[in-house]
Amino acid sequence: MTPAPQELTIRPLTDPQELALFQQLSYVFDHEFDDDLTSGRRRPEWMWVALRGERLVARLAWWTNNGETPLLLDVFDLDDTVPEPERGEAGLRLLETATAAVVPAGAPRPEYGRFVPADWREDPAAREIVEARIRVMERSGARMLVERLRLEWRAGTPVPEDGGRLRFRPVADREDLLALMTPVMEGTLDAHGQADLASGLTAREAAEKHYDEELAHYRTPRAWWRIAELPDGRPVGFVIPARNNYNPIIAYIGVLPDQRGHGYIDDLLAEGTRVLAAQDDVVRIRASTDLGNVPMARSFARLGYVNFERSFDMVWD
Template identity: 70%
Template sequence: MPWSNVTPVVPDLTFRPLSGPAELPLFQSLSYVLDHEVAEDLEAGRRSPSWLWVALDGDRVVARAGWWRGSGGAPGGVPALLDFFDVDDSLPAPERLRVGAALLEAATSAVVPAGTPRPEYERFVPPDWREDPAARAVVEARTGALETTGARLLVERLRLEWRAGTPVPEDGGRLRFRPVKDREDLVALMTPVMEGTLDAHGKQDLASGLSAREAAERHFDEELARYSTPRDWWRIGELPDGEPVGFVVPARNDYNPVIAYIGVLPGRRGQGYVDDLLAEGTRVLASQDGVERVRAATDLGNHPMAEAFRRLGYVNFERALNMVWDGAGPSAP
């Protein structure tokens, strides 16, 4: 039904979560690249119907928002990420902004406990989204609505993929690789890497007042420790005399094999060791049965890391926009 034939005022819309998995087709009246994952996520507990919200004009979905928490969930059942936010693109631009922002505020008040930091928003977009007028319009409609709620862009990231059949160099012997022994073994190396990081999330942690050690511990505990794949995949690269130069964390998340983290110690940067580390991590994953691809990501502005992935044959198949809110979420009504 054309928008001109319905009443474009927020009070006439219904904002509500799904009543259960059976309503998933309603949520998927709008589309996004992650739609195919939602049913399995619900079964696995990575999502909850109460975290999947729609704005309804009668029985027509004009906007939706959804949160995710990954395997194991977060303490207290708090979602970790807002990764669905869509508005019917047939609506006039002012209505897209107003309806999208109103839904998001209503849903956030119900989903995110009062006083809790609002989960970050992540949107996957085409790699050439700025050059494609249609893709750019979709992105700007979403980010514009989010900005009216106080969100700001934190970083744009390259999403990268190595595909089976792409050559991976044999170990040239420049470094000796050993498995990570334990949490302290890796955190001790993550700490100096964090001090000079080009990663926007790491910089945000440091700007919040965390020390480099505290930021490294937080990254380990909140992300790396969640991976259920063997920790003996994780590698530290050392010179022949035993001096460590960096590390790589190959793992598998809920969906794909990934290079979860890679770092070169500050005193050894610019000497090409990132290539050795990345190749080792990719070899570990590529040697597992049935691996068709390995995923990774790096900030758009982290040119040395992006170039390392390019040299090894990773392709930039997508980008991610990450937006954050400063402060806690809205209070529940």
């Protein structure tokens, strides 16, 4: 007779010294946890475990960029040697218990983001691991918002020289950029932008939200940000090269609706890549784009960016 499983213990970490316990399961962020805890991007009370005796069977953690409130559930791991339905039940109990303790009642639940292998659908083992987590999230009421390509330019990859058909200037200030972000938001292929518009935000409000919640937090020079113009001064679009807490990135690219269809996306991406590649010790530049944004994905491919991974975001309505 198979013995009954031990009672499940669900709790947060008591202090950073318990990180070794948390890392009994693994994920691509493991090497970042020490620095994230030191910097305040994570807190022990936002890092939860589900234990059977001394064995870690599930874990989760939230992340932030402001140190005050959890903004993203970006770690959710299950012991994949545990069979279903026990594996899923442990994960669901952990998710519901930790969320009730960490997210204030009535507050929106931070979305769930997960990095997955680029070929996760073709690899049966990887697919089961990914889908096990999706099943738990769906049982908690979440839905899939978007799957994204994660892309990487690597040092040594040629970058086209400026062909001269556009003029690039630094972004002057917040309003200078928002004046272009607003029309770009109309008809956007970005799932998060579409969700903001569907929620009732105007294009201007959605642009302000994107600026204030993401772009404003980059500490790298605003002088890197570029607006592209035609020789006669008419704006074409913009590119935001930056560095987040982990890598140089292409944070945002936009082409104005009346300038689309001329291949300007390649000029913007090349300019952003040149800005970052010119900095000291840059070995890679990261970027991402929605799976459904085919024009953007093709531009990254033309510029030599490699699709090394995918990600998905799930949300609670």
